[in-house]
Amino acid sequence: MRKWRSAVVTAAWVGVGTAAGALGAWQLATSDSGNAAHSRPLDEGAVERALAATSASPQRPSPSSATPSKPAETAPDRSTLRFTGGTATVECRGDGTVYLVSWSPADGFHIDDDVERGPAAVARLEAEPSDDDEQEDLPYEIRCGEGGEPRAGVVADGDD
Numbered sequence: 001m002r003k004w005r006s007a008v009v010t011a012a013w014v015g016v017g018t019a020a021g022a023l024g025a026w027q028l029a030t031s032d033s034g035n036a037a038h039s040r041p042l043d044e045g046a047v048e049r050a051l052a053a054t055s056a057s058p059q060r061p062s063p064s065s066a067t068p069s070k071p072a073e074t075a076p077d078r079s080t081l082r083f084t085g086g087t088a089t090v091e092c093r094g095d096g097t098v099y100l101v102s103w104s105p106a107d108g109f110h111i112d113d114d115v116e117r118g119p120a121a122v123a124r125l126e127a128e129p130s131d132d133d134e135q136e137d138l139p140y141e142i143r144c145g146e147g148g149e150p151r152a153g154v155v156a157d158g159d160d
Helices: 004-028 044-056
Strands: 075-084 086-094 098-105 109-111 123-129 138-144 149-152
Touching: 044 075, 075 138, 075 149, 086 123, 086 138, 086 149, 098 109, 098 123, 098 138
Parallel strands: none
Antiparallel strands: 075 086, 086 098, 109 123, 123 138, 138 149
């Protein structure tokens, strides 16, 4: 009788464990509603589409009789700037200043923590090779040109 009871208890624990595992797997499989973040990185096209969708969504002003209406300010244009050490999303603002919205290193590089993102006349960042001591660091200055297009140029590294 004792062996039979032990076998029943063991079978019950195995059954409960299996049911709990199956329930957890089912919840994970069905919980993604299509809007959840995924752990896989986005390619450049997906990032640009997401940025375009974000900047293209209409802003609905809330009506208020207490505040006088003023002309709507236009959002600065965002551009993706590609350079040897990576990419940056840049805003050229109406007052001629530049603002680094975000940046990402290219393969084999990392971006130094000392980024001057603006808004300013010049923004700065430095792309550093990840594991090649013979390759030079690439310090960049980013400015907005006459037509509001960002330009990046490598400058002399003043740290040496």
